[in-house]
Amino acid sequence: MVPLSRVDLGADTRAWFTGRDPADTAPVGGEGNLAHRRPHRPGDLAVTRRGVAEATGTDVARWHLLQQVHGAQVALVDERIPLGAELRGVDAAVTALADRPLIVQVADCIPVLLSSGGAVGVAHAGRAGVLAGVLPAAVGALRALSGRDSVRAAIGPAIGPCCYEVPEAMRATVAERLPVLAATTSWGTPALDLPAGARAQLLAEGVELVPTDAPCTRCTTTLFSHRRDPASGRQIGLIVAASPDVATSREGAA
Numbered sequence: 001m002v003p004l005s006r007v008d009l010g011a012d013t014r015a016w017f018t019g020r021d022p023a024d025t026a027p028v029g030g031e032g033n034l035a036h037r038r039p040h041r042p043g044d045l046a047v048t049r050r051g052v053a054e055a056t057g058t059d060v061a062r063w064h065l066l067q068q069v070h071g072a073q074v075a076l077v078d079e080r081i082p083l084g085a086e087l088r089g090v091d092a093a094v095t096a097l098a099d100r101p102l103i104v105q106v107a108d109c110i111p112v113l114l115s116s117g118g119a120v121g122v123a124h125a126g127r128a129g130v131l132a133g134v135l136p137a138a139v140g141a142l143r144a145l146s147g148r149d150s151v152r153a154a155i156g157p158a159i160g161p162c163c164y165e166v167p168e169a170m171r172a173t174v175a176e177r178l179p180v181l182a183a184t185t186s187w188g189t190p191a192l193d194l195p196a197g198a199r200a201q202l203l204a205e206g207v208e209l210v211p212t213d214a215p216c217t218r219c220t221t222t223l224f225s226h227r228r229d230p231a232s233g234r235q236i237g238l239i240v241a242a243s244p245d246v247a248t249s250r251e252g253a254a
Contacts, residue, residue, distance in 0.1 A: 001051065002032040002034075003032075005018075005212075007154040007239075009210060011242070012118045013242060014240050015154065015239040017157060018235045018238070020223060033224070033233025035105045058099075059101075062084050064085060064100060065087070066087050066092070067086055069089055071134065074094060077100050092141070095120060096146065101239065103238055106236070111156035111158070116146040116148050118146065125194070130181070130201065131174065133201075136201060139205045155202075155212060156212065158216075159217050161193035162218075164218075174192060180193065180200045
């Protein structure tokens, strides 16, 4: 069974991060893998996705996955987008439609879930995406869609500065653009701190960060990590805008 971590982004939003089974011994992809572009067993992938959809009260046929390319393009999911269509060539998406789950797939990059006045968004933020500005772009698109300044965000599990080793020249170059990214691994070599960079960019945009349990993916056996295992699967961040009647009933029960 795929572990699920619920994220509280407001009564009008439902959101989760998934993990993996630490007892998994599958040779390729891994139990709990949710990405079709990784080595996987198609039958198991379908079963796993259905299980997550059932546990989150969503319909896997309505999921919108991103064709992530490490850029800063943001897709708008509106009535013109077919149900369940993959969003190609983008690393973020926003929607104000209820029951249109947005999915971000990761195995070391940062999954970010966003909410603003009933509209929701996702972003895939690796090193290239953070430097390209995918997070400010996603926040701007969500504000334009919701018509509100207030945005809440949850940062999911990603590789930490303890393990994200990079060449010294890369660290120096990246730090010139975003100094907070410069870090050192737990064994004393040059590293990048992607979560710190994501937090800095979101806070600079005036976003409220929701506390989450977001450990380093490479250090944590209950999460997929490309650095730890290049044939790894992918966990996801999933967010969906609740229908008005669901949001109202939850507010009344609070």
